[in-house]
Amino acid sequence: MKRLIGLAVFQVVVLLGWAAQNEYVRATAPTFRIPLQPRDPYDVLRGRYFILNPSDAAIKTGLDGVLLPAEEVKRFLGTDVAFVGTALVGFCPQEQRHRVCALARSKEPLSGKPGQYWSRAGLTVRWEDRTWRAGKEVPEPGYRVHVDLGLDRFFLPNRAVLPARENEPGWEVEVCHRPGLTPLPRRLLFKGQPVFGD
Amino acid sequence: MSRELKVLERHFRHWRAKGLVGPEQETDLKQASAELVRSSTSSVVRIALGGLGAGLLLAGLVLIVAENWGAIPRYAKLGCWAALQVGFLYLAHWLGERFEDRPYLAEAFALLAGGWVLGGIALVSQIYHLDSRPPNGVWLWLALVLPAAWLLARRATAAVVLTALTVALALEVGEADSWLRATRVDSPWLFLAIPILAAGLVSWLPHPAAWLREWVGSWVFAASNFFLLVFGAVQEFDHTSLGNAWFLVASAGLLGFGLPARCLPRAWDGLTSRLLLALTLVPWAILGSQYDAGAPSDTLAVGLAWVIQLGLAVLVIRSAAQAAASSWVNAGYLALLAGIVTRYFDFFGEYLEGGTALAATGVLLLFILYSLEKARRRTLRKEALA
Numbered sequence: 001m002k003r004l005i006g007l008a009v010f011q012v013v014v015l016l017g018w019a020a021q022n023e024y025v026r027a028t029a030p031t032f033r034i035p036l037q038p039r040d041p042y043d044v045l046r047g048r049y050f051i052l053n054p055s056d057a058a059i060k061t062g063l064d065g066v067l068l069p070a071e072e073v074k075r076f077l078g079t080d081v082a083f084v085g086t087a088l089v090g091f092c093p094q095e096q097r098h099r100v101c102a103l104a105r106s107k108e109p110l111s112g113k114p115g116q117y118w119s120r121a122g123l124t125v126r127w128e129d130r131t132w133r134a135g136k137e138v139p140e141p142g143y144r145v146h147v148d149l150g151l152d153r154f155f156l157p158n159r160a161v162l163p164a165r166e167n168e169p170g171w172e173v174e175v176c177h178r179p180g181l182t183p184l185p186r187r188l189l190f191k192g193q194p195v196f197g198d
Numbered sequence: 199m200s201r202e203l204k205v206l207e208r209h210f211r212h213w214r215a216k217g218l219v220g221p222e223q224e225t226d227l228k229q230a231s232a233e234l235v236r237s238s239t240s241s242v243v244r245i246a247l248g249g250l251g252a253g254l255l256l257a258g259l260v261l262i263v264a265e266n267w268g269a270i271p272r273y274a275k276l277g278c279w280a281a282l283q284v285g286f287l288y289l290a291h292w293l294g295e296r297f298e299d300r301p302y303l304a305e306a307f308a309l310l311a312g313g314w315v316l317g318g319i320a321l322v323s324q325i326y327h328l329d330s331r332p333p334n335g336v337w338l339w340l341a342l343v344l345p346a347a348w349l350l351a352r353r354a355t356a357a358v359v360l361t362a363l364t365v366a367l368a369l370e371v372g373e374a375d376s377w378l379r380a381t382r383v384d385s386p387w388l389f390l391a392i393p394i395l396a397a398g399l400v401s402w403l404p405h406p407a408a409w410l411r412e413w414v415g416s417w418v419f420a421a422s423n424f425f426l427l428v429f430g431a432v433q434e435f436d437h438t439s440l441g442n443a444w445f446l447v448a449s450a451g452l453l454g455f456g457l458p459a460r461c462l463p464r465a466w467d468g469l470t471s472r473l474l475l476a477l478t479l480v481p482w483a484i485l486g487s488q489y490d491a492g493a494p495s496d497t498l499a500v501g502l503a504w505v506i507q508l509g510l511a512v513l514v515i516r517s518a519a520q521a522a523a524s525s526w527v528n529a530g531y532l533a534l535l536a537g538i539v540t541r542y543f544d545f546f547g548e549y550l551e552g553g554t555a556l557a558a559t560g561v562l563l564l565f566i567l568y569s570l571e572k573a574r575r576r577t578l579r580k581e582a583l584a
Binding site for chain 2: 001004010012016022150151153154155156159160182184185
């Protein structure tokens with residue numbers, strides 16, 4: 001019986017401890033908002049959820065509205081011509097939201113860099129001379145940066161009524177900042193107003 | 199008249215002919231047996247109705263909870279999960295001690311407790327929107343259920359551990375940031391390696407379940423037949439790039455070839471197990487990473503795939519007949535039928551135009567089916583005699 005109690009305590013404490021750790025982060029960590037371009041699918045197994053698709057998941061330096069400058073990417077790459085792997089991304093404030101504005105290698109010192117919050121992310125960085133626009137290949141020199149922040153899905157109640165369609169601009173996710181880790185989603189917002197979450 | 203009474207009637211005829219029972223004795227015996235049959239029929243109906251009622255009640259409960267899922271506070275959800283987990287573990291232990299002659303009841307709750315841990319991980323992931331790397335959740339599941347293999351003393355835990363390990367390795371192979379990442383897996387290497395490796399490792403648990411080897415054997419046999427049939431028929435496979443997942447293939451190879459009794463079915467003798475693994479992989483070993491229509495070695499690989507698929511079916515039938523394993527004999531004949539039919543359409547499919555050709559094909563297929571069924575019955579009879 002003692003072995004059984006030990007097993008039950010181990011399983012329950014580990015899982016509830018994991019939940020408690022997330023609660024602690026939600027209660028104490030600083031938060032910031034990341035703009036989204038979400039999609040709202042449904043599947044029988046997972047139920048209803050938003051595919052968050054952060055606006056900065058795919059960045060092309062030099063385009064309008066992009067905060068990440070080509071010089072910063074060049075500095076990040078150093079002598080490399082491309083990068084695939086895990087690194088840190090820095091977020092800078094822009095109209096009450098935060099956008100990706102800086103990159104750093106995992107063990108690089110962050111003092112003096114522009115980012116206010118630094119999160120871990122999967123990064124793919126490469127130079128791109130041309131791109132496809134409306135079915136045509138056009139010249140558009142710049143760095144193509146893919147950022148995987150681990151912000152994939154935000155689960156919604158089945159009967160939830162959304163304030164707008166998912167393709168309308170203005171969707172944001174409020175995340176808790178965990179230094180050196182991926183951000184933890186907390187609330188879904190539309191044009192600054194909370195929609196779901198706490 | 200029920201099936202049982204019909205059998206009884208036949209036996210009575212036989213006993214009457216031998217003069218073993220008189221008319222009075224026969225009537226008394228038939229009456230006594232009729233009561234027994236009636237009571238067993240009514241108990242089956244009772245159990246079936248009870249099961250149906252319980253199933254409907256459970257389904258209703260699940261639907262109500264699912265419909266109001268968003269309205270249930272997260273602490274209540276987590277609390278319910280923990281209470282049910284403790285309950286399942288307690289029942290797995292208590293039922294095992296209380297009903298020692300009915301171990302399946304306790305095993306069922308041990309299985310439920312193992313699965314419920316994954317339910318808890320999914321619950322936390324859903325509440326806090328954590329789903330960026332699914333293999334981590336499955337590794338956590340494995341870490342949480344593994345101690346149960348020592349502490350709960352139930353064979354069902356071995357099935358949970360096998361499932362967790364197989365799923366975790368399969369997901370890990372597909373993750374972009376994994377050190378086991380394989381970019382292209384259009385070949386049998388990993389489809390055979392992952393379950394064999396998992397079954398081999400699980401066999402060292404303190405309470406291993408022998409029937410897990412049958413599961414893994416079924417998968418290995420089905421996967422090897424599938425790959426050989428598809429490759430032989432369409433010759434279209436993209437690049438195979440296993441990356442560091444070669445580590446998995448090599449480990450599984452050591453287990454599969456070195457200790458087949460730990461991971462493959464009892465009905466396959468050592469030679470059959472080793473031949474099945476080696477021969478399945480031969481076409482892909484010759485092929486390299488991709489099929490090239492002009493290369494003689496790749497054409498040879500296709501030809502070998504045709505022959506090997508049929509040869510493996512015969513090997514399994516032979517080994518299963520010696521081990522008196524009817525289900526494996528049946529599986530072997532099914533593979534043989536699949537191979538012959540696939541090859542037939544592969545070679546002659548383009549010429550089958552018009553009603554006469556299709557009718558002749560139908561007749562031929564019926565003849566093949568008849569011949570194989572006759573051979574199967576003969577094998578099973580020999581097996582029974584042995």
